[in-house]
Amino acid sequence: MDIKEKVKLLSETEVVSWHEHVSGILRDRGAPGDRLNVAHCDAQMEVLDTLGIDKIVVSKPLSADKHASPEKCIVANNIVYEATKRYPGRIFGQAFVNPGFIRETLNELDRCVKELGFIGVKLYHQYFMDDPAQFAMIEKCIELDIPILMHCAHIMDPATRKRQPRCSDGFHMANAAKRYPEATFIMGHIGGGGDWKWAIKAIADCPNVYADIGGSVFDRPLIEESVALLGADRLLFATDGMWSSGVGKLLGADISDEDKKTIFSSKAFNKFLKKAGK
Numbered sequence: 001m002d003i004k005e006k007v008k009l010l011s012e013t014e015v016v017s018w019h020e021h022v023s024g025i026l027r028d029r030g031a032p033g034d035r036l037n038v039a040h041c042d043a044q045m046e047v048l049d050t051l052g053i054d055k056i057v058v059s060k061p062l063s064a065d066k067h068a069s070p071e072k073c074i075v076a077n078n079i080v081y082e083a084t085k086r087y088p089g090r091i092f093g094q095a096f097v098n099p100g101f102i103r104e105t106l107n108e109l110d111r112c113v114k115e116l117g118f119i120g121v122k123l124y125h126q127y128f129m130d131d132p133a134q135f136a137m138i139e140k141c142i143e144l145d146i147p148i149l150m151h152c153a154h155i156m157d158p159a160t161r162k163r164q165p166r167c168s169d170g171f172h173m174a175n176a177a178k179r180y181p182e183a184t185f186i187m188g189h190i191g192g193g194g195d196w197k198w199a200i201k202a203i204a205d206c207p208n209v210y211a212d213i214g215g216s217v218f219d220r221p222l223i224e225e226s227v228a229l230l231g232a233d234r235l236l237f238a239t240d241g242m243w244s245s246g247v248g249k250l251l252g253a254d255i256s257d258e259d260k261k262t263i264f265s266s267k268a269f270n271k272f273l274k275k276a277g278k
Contacts, residue, residue, distance in 0.1 A: 006251045007052070009251070009257055009260060009261070010051075010052040010247070010251070010264075011052060012261075013260075013261045013264045013265050014054050014055070014264070014265045015052055015053045015054050015055075015237065015247075015264045015265060016053075016054060016055045016056070016057070016237060016264070016265055016266070016269070016273070017053055017055070017056045017057065017214075017237055017238050017239045017246070018057045018149070018186065018212050018236040018237065018238050018266075018269065019057070019149060019186075019188060019189060019212045019214045019236075019238035019239065019240045020044075020056040020057065020058045020059075020238070020239055020240065020241070021058055021059060021060060021061070021240070021241070022036060022037070022040070022041055022044075022058045022059075022060055022079060022080055022083045022091075023036075023037040023040040023041070023060075024036060024037055024060060024076070024079040025037050034075050034076075034079060035079065035082065036079050036082035036083055036086070038086070041083050041086060041087075041091075044056070045087060045090070047243050047244075048090070048243075051243060051244060051247050052247070053239070053243075053247070054090070055089075055090050055091070055092065055273065056090070056091055056092070056239070057091075057092045057093075057094055057119065057120065058080055058083060058084075058091055058092070058093060058094065059076075059080060059093070059094035059095070059096050059122035059149070060076040060077070060079050060080050060096055061076070061096045061122055061123075061124045061151070062076060062096065062098075062124070063124050063125075063151070066125075066126060067098070067126075068096075068098035068124075068126055069098070069101075070097075070098070070101045070104035070105070070108065073095075073096055073097050073098060073104075073105075073108060074108060076096050077093070077095050077096060077108065077111075077112055077116070077118075080093040080094070080095075080096075080118070081093060081112075081116045081118075084116070084117065084118075084276075089276075092118070092119050092120075092273060092276050093112065093116060093117065093118035093119065093120075093276075094118060094119070094120040094121055094122040094149060095108060095109055095112035095113070095118050095120070095121045095122070096121075096122050096123075096124070097109065097121060097123070097137065098126050099123070099126070099127060099133050099134045099136070099137040100126060100127060100133050102133075102136050102137075105136070105137050105140075106136060106137070106140050109121065109137070109140050109141070109144060109146075110140075110144075113144045113146060117275075117276045118146075118276075119146060119147075119272045119273065119275050119276050120146045120147045120148070120149055120186075120272060121137070121141055121146060121147075121148050121149065122149045122151075123148065123149070123150045123151065124151045125151060125164045125165075125166045125167045125168070126166065127166055128166050128168050128172045129148075129150050129152075129168040129172040129173050129175070129176045129185070130168075130172045130173075130175035130176045130179070131166075134176065135179075138176065138180050138183050139180075141183060141184075142180065142182050142183050145272075145275070146184075146272065146275075147184040147185065147186055147210075147269070147272060148183065148184065148185050148186065149186040149188055149212070150168050150172075150173065150185065150186065150187065150188055151167065151168070151188045151189075152167070152168050152169055152170070152172075152173065152187045152188045152189070152190075152192075152199065153167055153169060153189075153192055153193050153194035153199075154169040154170060154171075154194040154195040154196070154198045154199045154202075155167055155169070155193070155194045156194060156195055157193075160193070169194070169198075169199055169202065170187060170198065170199040170200065170201070170202025170203045171202050173185055173187045173202070173203050173206070173209050174202050174203050174205075174206050174209065177203070177206040177208050177209045178206065180208075181208055182208075183208060184208055184210070185206075185208060185209045185210065186209075186210050186211070186212055186236060187199065187203060187209055187210070187211045187212070188212055188214070188238075188240075189212060189213075189214040189215035189238060189240050190211045190212065190213060190214075190215065190217075190222065190226065191213055191214060191215030191216065191217035191218065191219075191222055191242075191249070192214060192215030192216070192217065192240065193215065193216075193217060196217065196219075196222055196226075197225065199211075200225070200226050200229050200230060201229065203230070204229055204230060207234070209234075210234050210235065210236055210266075210268075210269075211226060211230060211234065211235055211236070212235070212236040212237070212238035212240075213226070213235055213236070213237060213238055213246075213249070213250065213263065214238030214239055214240035214242065214246060215238075215240055215242065216242050216245070218245060218249045220254075222249070223235075223249060223250060223253035223254075223255060223263075224253055224254050224255060227253075227255050227259055227263075232255070232258075232259035232260075232262040232263050233262055233266070233267070233268060235262075235263045235266075236263065236266050236269065237250060237263050237264045237265075237266075250263060250264065
């Protein structure tokens with residue numbers, strides 16, 4: 001496929017990135033008064049237009065805060081809501097929560113989905129995905145019919161593991177998925193570092209776990225081996241800040257055009273996009 005054919009494939013396909021973030025103008029990393037960084041948001045949309053990406057699903061995780069108080073989660077989610085209102089139909093929200101605060105998390109998920117029109121939840125490394133602290137949150141997501149995107153990596157580097165001691169990998173995702181087969185899970189950014197081959201093998205027999213292809217790793221077999229093991233219908237296009245390279249690694253993958261279209265625009269996840277604002 002030459003470059004003209006690749007551009008044509010993009011133009012003929014609705015392209016949705018299921019893993020992105022928005023930036024805030026922060027006074028105290030989650031304090032009242034924080035607001036959307038409008039200039040950054042507008043610049044993101046210019047990049048989307050240039051690359052042919054139609055929609056993005058965004059969150060604002062408190063990645064450096066292992067405690068992530070409910071109050072800070074609310075502020076972060078309000079910033080995401082500002083972005084969805086600025087670009088309705090193009091930016092879709094995911095709620096960031098800390099499931100350790102059970103009552104507050106359940107209330108915030110209700111607010112984000114029922115009042116703000118969010119279509120998913122984003123988790124970071126406050127708890128492993130299969131930790132009992134997550135169970136009430138997972139059950140709420142089943143009730144609300146929203147997917148759960150978890151920051152994941154099968155970390156090999158000791159220094160990174162020390163910084164993220166509760167970073168989930170495919171093992172934790174598979175455990176949660178088998179306990180809750182009616183839930184929908186997304187294993188975040190298989191190209192985000194760590195052993196991606198181990199990660200996809202760990203979830204291979206869990207049909208309710210999808211993998212997003214985001215991240216800065218562009219190993220040539222990443223897309224090909226993931227399609228071979230999981231199938232294109234269990235992969236989601238994602239950028240996670242890697243915009244042009246994220247598009248390029250999928251367009252350049254040695255898989256069929258139909259598989260590329262399936263990943264760019266997941267039919268299984270279209271129902272979540274349609275839930276926004278309802």
